[in-house]
Amino acid sequence: MSATGPRTGSNPVVDRRRRRTLVDDPTPTFFTSALDGAPRWIAGVLSALQAALLSFLVLALPAVAAYVATSADPSNSGVGWMRSVGVGSSLWLLGHGVPAHVGTVVVSLVPLGVTALALFVCYASARRSGLATWSSYAAGVGTYTAVAVLVALLSGAGSGALLAALGGAAVSAVGLGVGLLARPEAPSARALTRPVWSRCPAPLRTGASAGVLASATLLLVAALVTTLWVVAGRATISDVVRGLGLDAVGGVVLAVAELAYLPNLVVWALTWVTGSGFSVGEGTLFAPDEVIGGALPAVPMLGALPAPDIAGPVTSLVPLVLVAVGAQVGWYVHRRLETRRWWHTLAACAAAATSAAVVVMLLVTMASGGVGPDRLATVGAHGAVVGLRTGAGVLLGALLVALPGDRLLRAEVRRRVQTLLHRDQI
DSSP: OOTTSOOTTOOHHHHHHHHHHHHHOOOOSOOOSTTTTSOTHHHHHHHHHHHHHHHHHHHHHHHHHHHHHHTTSGGGTTOOHHHHHHHHHHHHHHTTTOOEEETTEEEOOOOHHHHHHHHHHHHHHHHHHOOSSHHHHHHHHHHHHHHHHHHHHHTTOGGGHHHHHHHHHHHHHHHHHHHHHTSTTSOOHHHHHHHHHTTSOHHHHHHHHHHHHHHHHHHHHHHHHHHHHHHHTHHHHHHHHHHHTOOHHHHHHHHHHHHHHHHHHHHHHHHHHHTOOBEESTTOEEOSSOEEOOOOOSOGGGGGSOOGGGOSTTGGGTTHHHHHHHHHHHHHHHHHOOOSSTTHHHHHHHHHHHHHHHHHHHHHHHTOBOSSSGGGGOEEOOHHHHHHHHHHHHHHHHHHHHTTTOHHHHHHHHHHHHHHHHHHHO
């Protein structure tokens, strides 16, 4: 009997009823436990609580471990273990955009690594134990936001409750949403957004996709530049680590803090690639054509910053990377866009440059802030300036590649030139 034939002893009527039941009943078969039959929004609440707890523990446990390891020190006799939990909660809230207060010092520089951790945990929790329904999604976002506000109130950051609500809502909306879309019973992102995208003109759709591609390419270039910085400054980084004289526990805590701010260094490298540069303290500048150093905190990661002797005529050409990325965008537009009007290519290139500029501006703004008083209150770069430079470079490269290959645009240019020549003859 062939492998595709019916099994011996099977009942065709029962098989048809079983197939009809599987088709007509779309209820997912996962989560069959004591919660089976509960309202669907319960799954959203549980996945949000799980995400908040896991991301919080990843930051709180190293702080508690450091307290336990140093509890025998007489200088720490008056420090309770709740202080270490408070440090972890402050770092968790800082990743959601709530400034941390250390005495009279305000730290507003968001550790993008903590933000990325929270996004990933939300995604993993929703993908594993969520339900792809609007009620579950709304309940998950509301629960995560409430947890963020509660942590802010319990940690004494009552003034940052509004920021905690905004940051928690933004992180959970993105993380839980992407996780629920990865569920097997969920519709595809393309099908879900089709009612919106279908109303947008084709040049805007193609341009927005090209802008996302440009942003991803620039981040990849920035990651490569960061790797080169770390390799070139490994000696300085080693000297700073040895100078701190850390034990094993202190080294682990420092490593967690360094990883939390490593994405910020990548975004700073992105500002360096655009030619704008960034600062680590007032009066400093790290740009391709100029490096103005200054006294920096004893942080190993800062040992990877470019040295003054790196800036020169060769590095001043680094912003041409924007034009190269724009050329990639122009080729993408040329291959994907079916032009029906002569201005469609222009609109698509402008939309791509605008999308890339907005993404870069948001990233740079999130990666900038303050880490201390006085001159250390200025760290990072101006998001609007970096975004405008990014958009201009991408637009130039896109136009250089996309416009010569546009048949309708060439015909329009010839028609206008002929019209001008005809007027001159008259």
